[in-house]
Amino acid sequence: MDGRLTITEAITIPMPARPAAPVQTLRLQTTFEICGHVFTVKVNTQELADAKRYPFTHLILHGNPIHCHVVYVDKQGAVRGSESSKSIQIDRTSATFQELVKWWTMHVEGDA
Numbered sequence: 586m587d588g589r590l591t592i593t594e595a596i597t598i599p600m601p602a603r604p605a606a607p608v609q610t611l612r613l614q615t616t617f618e619i620c621g622h623v624f625t626v627k628v629n630t631q632e633l634a635d636a637k638r639y640p641f642t643h644l645i646l647h648g649n650p651i652h653c654h655v656v657y658v659d660k661q662g663a664v665r666g667s668e669s670s671k672s673i674q675i676d677r678t679s680a681t682f683q684e685l686v687k688w689w690t691m692h693v694e695g696d697a
């Protein structure tokens with residue numbers, strides 16, 4: 586390695602064909618014990634309506650060091666509980682990376 590960045594593969598990420606589904610904004614008042622953040626929880630209304638069981642599990646992944654917050658939402662869209670963990674695993678594949686980039690493309694700044 587000579588220190589230069591070499592890009593060996595171009596990744597084409599298809600743009601979404603239709604606008605993202607409406608997002609329901611829920612206010613989570615719980616302060617997470619790991620980082621002390623209070624989040625505005627944004628849940629896709631269609632995903633919430635189509636859930637197989639409740640409470641619906643919603644994940645927030647963020648921070649340095651990276652960690653996750655798990656939020657439990659009932660069928661009416663109320664936050665029923667939450668927990669946090671520094672123990673996470675992110676699959677190291679191009680498919681996962683492309684999905685992450687697609688998610689960021691479909692969600693505007695400050696949406697997360």
Ligand SMILES: [Zn+2]
Nearest residue numbers: 617620622648
């Ligand atoms: Zn946090």
